[in-house]
Amino acid sequence: MRISTALRTHSAVLAFPVMGLFFTYVFLTTTRHLDRLIPVPWPAQAASYAIHAPVPMAAAAVAALTAVEATRLRALGVWDLGAARPTWRVAVQPILISVSALFLLVAGIAAGGLWVVGATPDWYVLQLLGIVVVLLTAHAVIGFVVGHRFHALYAAPLLAVVVFVGISFPLGTDHYWAHHVSGSIGWVGFGETYSPAMTLAVVLPTVCLALACVVLAAPLRDRITSVSASLVIAVGGLVGAYGLAMDWPSMAPATQGLAPVTCEGKTPEVCLPTAASEHIREIQQQLAEMTGTLEAKGLIDRTPSRITDRRVADVRLPGVKGEHWTLGLTPGNADAVLREEIAISVVGTPCKEPDWNTLHYNTLWVARTIGVERDYVAWLSRETDGFSQGQTKRQLLAEMDRVDKLPSNEQQAWYAERLRQACRAGEPS
Numbered sequence: 001m002r003i004s005t006a007l008r009t010h011s012a013v014l015a016f017p018v019m020g021l022f023f024t025y026v027f028l029t030t031t032r033h034l035d036r037l038i039p040v041p042w043p044a045q046a047a048s049y050a051i052h053a054p055v056p057m058a059a060a061a062v063a064a065l066t067a068v069e070a071t072r073l074r075a076l077g078v079w080d081l082g083a084a085r086p087t088w089r090v091a092v093q094p095i096l097i098s099v100s101a102l103f104l105l106v107a108g109i110a111a112g113g114l115w116v117v118g119a120t121p122d123w124y125v126l127q128l129l130g131i132v133v134v135l136l137t138a139h140a141v142i143g144f145v146v147g148h149r150f151h152a153l154y155a156a157p158l159l160a161v162v163v164f165v166g167i168s169f170p171l172g173t174d175h176y177w178a179h180h181v182s183g184s185i186g187w188v189g190f191g192e193t194y195s196p197a198m199t200l201a202v203v204l205p206t207v208c209l210a211l212a213c214v215v216l217a218a219p220l221r222d223r224i225t226s227v228s229a230s231l232v233i234a235v236g237g238l239v240g241a242y243g244l245a246m247d248w249p250s251m252a253p254a255t256q257g258l259a260p261v262t263c264e265g266k267t268p269e270v271c272l273p274t275a276a277s278e279h280i281r282e283i284q285q286q287l288a289e290m291t292g293t294l295e296a297k298g299l300i301d302r303t304p305s306r307i308t309d310r311r312v313a314d315v316r317l318p319g320v321k322g323e324h325w326t327l328g329l330t331p332g333n334a335d336a337v338l339r340e341e342i343a344i345s346v347v348g349t350p351c352k353e354p355d356w357n358t359l360h361y362n363t364l365w366v367a368r369t370i371g372v373e374r375d376y377v378a379w380l381s382r383e384t385d386g387f388s389q390g391q392t393k394r395q396l397l398a399e400m401d402r403v404d405k406l407p408s409n410e411q412q413a414w415y416a417e418r419l420r421q422a423c424r425a426g427e428p429s
Contacts, residue, residue, distance in 0.1 A: 010094060011068045012101040019061060023105040026054050027112050034116045040276045040311060040330045041119035042190045042259060047128050050113025051106055055132060055185045058102040059139040060164035064156040065101075066140045067147030069094035071155070074148060095140045099133065106132055124193040124258065128185065131194065134203050135183050138210035139163060145213040176250050181205050181241035186252055190273065190311040191259030198252045201244045208237020261312045268325070271308040276330040283329060290342065290370040297369055298412050299346055320345045340376040343367035351423035357390035358422040362415060364396055365403060373400075 030053045038046055073090065107129055114121060142163075146155050170178035180186065180198065183206045188194065194202075212230035245252065260274035265284035268291060272280050291303045300320070309329040319326045320342075328341050343366040347359065360380060367376035377393065387393045403414055 010097045011072070012062075012065045012098045015065065016101055019101070019105060023054060023057075023109060026057065027109045030054075031109075031113050031116050034113055035118075038117045038190075040190060040273055041117045042192075042273075042275070043114055043119040043122045044124035044128060044188055044193045045190055046113045046117045046119050047110045047121075047125045048185055048188045050116075051110050051128070051132065051185050052187060054106055054109050055135065056164050056167040056183075058106050058132075059135060059167060059183065060160040062098050062102045062136050063139040063143030063146075063163045064152075064160035065098045066095055066143035067156040067159050068152040069098065070144045070147030071150075071152035091141075091144055095137070095144055098143075099136045099140050102136055103129075103133055106136075127193060127199075131199060131203060132185065135206055138203070138206040139183075141210040142213050145217045148217065176248055177242055177245040179250065180245040180248055180252050181238065188254050189251070189256075192254040192256050193258060195253060195255040197244050198254060201241045201252070204241045204244075205238045208240075209234050212237075257312070257314075259312055263306075268304045269306045270329070271306065271312065272329055273309060273312050276309075293370055294346060294366070297408075299366060299369070299415070320348070340367065340372060340379040342370065343372060343376050350419050354422045355424065356422075358418060360391065360396060361399055362418050362422065364400060365411075365415060368400055368404075 027050070031050050034046065034049055037049065070091075073094065110125065110129060111121070114125070143156075143159055146159055149155075167183045170182040171184060173179075180201050181204070183202060185202070186198070212234035215226055215233060216230040218226060261271050262274045262277035262280060263269050263271040264277075264280045265288065268284075268287060270280060270284040270287055272283070287307055288303075291300070291307075294300045295303050304320075304325045305323045307325040307327055307329070310326045311328075311330055313326040315326055325345075327345060343363050346366050347363045350359075364373065364376060364380075367373045377396075381387060381393070384390055403411055406414065
């Protein structure tokens with residue numbers, strides 16, 4: 001069939017305007033707050049967030065549409081030309097058109113996600129879209145084989161439901177390995193992209209299932225052999241993916257450390273993602289003043305030599321022990337970067353089960369000492385539902401005013417005593 005004729009009559013082309021409206025709605029609803037979730041632009045992160053929801057829908061649609069095309073070609077008698085044209089050549093064109101149509105919609109949503117966060121596509125975005133192409137192609141092959149064997153009137157809607165549920169349902173289970181092998185696109189963090197193991201785990205079950213369908217549909221004389229081979233291929237793909245992902249947590253082990261990093265200053269040297277380093281000099285100066293004050297007050301043993309933003313650090317949890325600290329410093333807005341986390345991290349968790357209400361005095365005193373009291377009080381108000389739990393704001397501030405009048409050595413003694421009181425119900429950690 002000529003390509004112009006195929007484009008005029010293909011079900012994916014005819015349905016494209018309706019699907020376009022639907023995917024536009026999906027884009028508007030799923031990326032509405034994307035810029036808040038991703039304050040520092042990283043293209044792969046934005047793309048993965050944007051296409052996480054649309055990919056199962058696109059896979060369901062492409063499987064159903066190719067099933068319709070297979071049934072239509074059978075009704076037109078195209079398969080009777082098998083002696084002149086190989087079967088695979090008959091199948092390639094409708095599969096290619098279906099995959100292209102749905103890929104354009106997914107790619108459009110990915111581009112929209114990048115636009116929302118102000119990022120530009122790079123190699124890692126193309127990698128994610130390449131995985132999408134493989135998944136859509138595999139689902140298209142499955143749909144075409146099913147539509148060739150069974151009438152699309154009932155096979156197409158049933159196939160769409162099975163594919164969508166098969167991809168989406170595992171995401172709601174507590175078996176994390178199932179999240180990574182269902183054929184969905186998972187989220188990646190800042191400076192991350194799909195690792196080779198993640199890529200293999202996500203595509204292997206679906207691709208092997210598509211190959212199994214092809215083997216099962218092939219005109220082999222020995223049906224027992226074809227059925228056995230297809231089962232081995234399908235089960236082998238799932239087992240292989242399970243072997244890769246069985247020990248993975250909810251967030252798969254992605255390739256990390258890809259984002260460019262900018263470092264500035266000395267004692268401490270401050271390292272931020274280059275994309276958020278506009279105010280790094282001001283941030284470094286503020287951190288130098290804060291750490292100097294903390295050391296002078298005896299709250300830390302020594303000033304760290306380096307403070308790294310946790311988005312680009314090897315360890316993503318805050319840490320203020322030793323020479324190298326890890327803190328949440330981005331987005332790189334000098335007025336918004338140094339908030340309550342610094343005070344909270346310095347106090348830390350002094351024992352296994354501290355009395356958090358008592359520990360609030362310590363943290364608030366540290367916050368006042370380094371000049372972020374307002375930020376910490378605002379955070380604490382949110383955490384305690386407007387100070388409805390524990391002490392009132394007036395009690396906390398009154399105690400701070402009293403302690404401020406004490407000599408320096410008595411303030412340090414008060415701080416240590418408050419830590420001891422906070423840990424009266426717990427053993428030292």
